Amino acid sequence: MAEITAALVRELREATGAGMMDCKKALTEANGDKEAAVDWLRKKGLSQAAKKSGRVAAEGLVAVASEKNKAAVVEVNAETDFVARNEAFQTAVEQIAQAALKVGDDLETLKAAKLPSGRTVADELTHLVATIGENMSLRRARVLSVSSGVVASYVHGALRPGVGRIGVLAAIEAPSENEALLALGRQVGMHVAATRPAALTVDDVDASALERERSVLVEQARASGKPEAIIEKMVDGRIRKFYEEVVLLEQVWVHDGESRVKKVLEKEGGKLVAFERFQLGEGIEKEENDFAAEVAKVAGK
Incomplete structure (x- = not known):
């Protein structure tokens, strides 16, 4: 049985980033062979990764x-x-x-x-x-x-x-x-x-998102009791406002609060x-943990 020295354990730890005890065990299993110990740790890592793969990472x-x-x-x-x-x-x-x-x-x-x-x-x-x-x-x-x-x-x-x-x-x-x-x-x-824009240009706006927005605006405008011709103009105006909120080139430049992004770019020739x-984590459904319940569980309540 090869001697597992502290120096050898330290070398393996520095080479792999694994914990001290894991490195010692790997060297023991590999009879002091450092390369074989690295392989043993990699295999152990694969096993651990499989166990953890079901957890939510957000x-x-x-x-x-x-x-x-x-x-x-x-x-x-x-x-x-x-x-x-x-x-x-x-x-x-x-x-x-x-x-x-x-x-x-x-x-x-x-x-x-x-x-x-x-x-x-x-x-x-x-x-x-x-x-x-x-x-x-x-x-x-x-x-x-x-x-x-x-x-x-x-x-x-x-x-x-x-x-x-x-x-x-x-x-x-x-x-x-x-x-x-x-x-x-x-x-x-x-x-x-x-500003989290949804699209670069007006043409890039998702058609279904635009239709949903228009439908809501039409219902809101009709609630005013105004004639259809006026409602149409009201909706068109509000759609333009919608574009200014979600389309990058139509947004107000946050750095001056008044220029449009497209105008700023045109001025600079780009x-x-x-x-x-x-x-980070956008769109991932995170698990909501009840901390009090976890503590009670650990305490056996």
Whole structure:
């Protein structure tokens, strides 16, 4: 039986990020063979990941990465906001965004992409599940690019550069890339983070959403008792107001409170062609825990 020294345990822990006792047990099982111990930990991590995969993961982080006229945004979920403060998790999410920048936003392709650790994205998340002890998942990714111009990024609630709770990309076409255009793109990102537009242009508004809105407005207008011709004009006016609320280019620019976004872009000679906004946990149904009931259960009441 090989001697399992403290130094060997420490080396394995530094190499894998696993707990001290897990590393000691892995080395014991592997008879002191470090590489075999790494494999044992990976297999153990796979087992732990399977057990945790049913848990709701609605916390985590959003990260952005950019280069020249291209940028990516990803969302990686965990079970608690405690994990978001873990440096290893932050680094992994940051690296996953960089990987998306290289391989694109197809999730299966991204999961197979290699990270600096030598592990794939999927294996890195499995490794973190084993190390940290929470379910984690790569939820979504998006990459935007332009042939000429900039794709700017903005992160709200950043825990470190490019990593936070809300990530926005803004793709602006222009004859060339310059710092002024990039700064404008970041301002657009801040605007999108604050206003949550549903569409870029009027033509992009979801037809069913527009029909629902029009139906409500028609009923409201008819309640006034006015003639149909007047009702039609009232509804048209309110639809324009609806567009100003949900269409990015029609919104009032948050940075001055009076200009329209489209006018700001026209003035700077850029054309906003796409945007993306990822908010952490958006659309995930979270479990509501009754803390008092949990305490009573533990106390045996």
